[in-house]
Amino acid sequence: MNKLWYLSQINIFEEMSMHDLEKIDEMVMSTVKKGELISKPGKDNQVLFLLKKGKVRLFKISPDGQQFTSGILGDGNIFGEIETFSTGTSDVYIDALEEVTLCALKKDDFKQLILNNPKLALKMIQVLTDRIRESDKFLEQLAVGDLKSRIIYLLVKLAEKFGTVKEKWIVLNIALTHQELANMVGATRESVSVVLSQLSKNEQIKTARKKISINREEFEQYFE
DNA sequence: TCATTAATGTGTT
C-alpha cells in the first residue's frame, strides 16, 4: 500500500512582507471549482501554486482504480514543482475539495520572493519538514492500528488542521464523505460508517452529513 | 413541493 500523509499547519504567508503580499495579490489568480483536477502525475507544471483559499486533496490511484488520499492542504499552503524545488507533489493527483483560489508562481517569481524574504525560505523548510514528519507518523499509525484507532488518529489530525472549538466540541470545518475518509485510512466506506456511528453512540464524536465534530475531552490525550 | 441523486446505515455472506 502506498501510504503517505502530508499535513502541514504552517501558513506560508505569515512571514511575507506586505510588499510581497501585494505583489502576489496582483498575480494571475485562478479559481478551480469543486471536484476539478488541478494536476496529475507526470504533468510538469513548472510552477508552484499558492493556495489562497479553499482546500485541495492530494491522492494516488492504484492499478485497480482505488483512490488513496495522501493529504489535504488548506488556505495558505503551497504545492507544486519547479526544477530546483519540489514539494513532493509531482506524482500525485490534485483536485479541489471545494472551490479554490490559487495563484501560480513561476520559477523566477519564486526565486525573487525567496531573495526578498530569507525568512520565507526557512518557513518553506519548516513546511516540508513538517510534511515528512507527519507522513512518517501516519504511516506508522496505519501499519499498527486497527481501523478505529486509524480513524481516531485521522479525525484528530483533521481537527488540528481544520477544527474550530465550539464548547465541548471541535468542529471539523471540512466536508468529507465517509468514502473520502475511507480513502484516507485505507478502508471501505461501510466499515468507516460503522466505526463512526459507534463513536457517535459513545458521545465521542457528533456526526451529520459531511460534518463531524469530536469531543474535546475524549481526545485531549491525542493532541500534542 | 416533488422527484432525483447523493450520503449514510445495516444485515448477510
Added chain:
DNA sequence: AACACATTAATGA
C-alpha cells in the same frame, strides 16, 4: 471486505 438493499438528507427543477 464486498455486496445488496434500506433509509434519509440534499439538490434542484
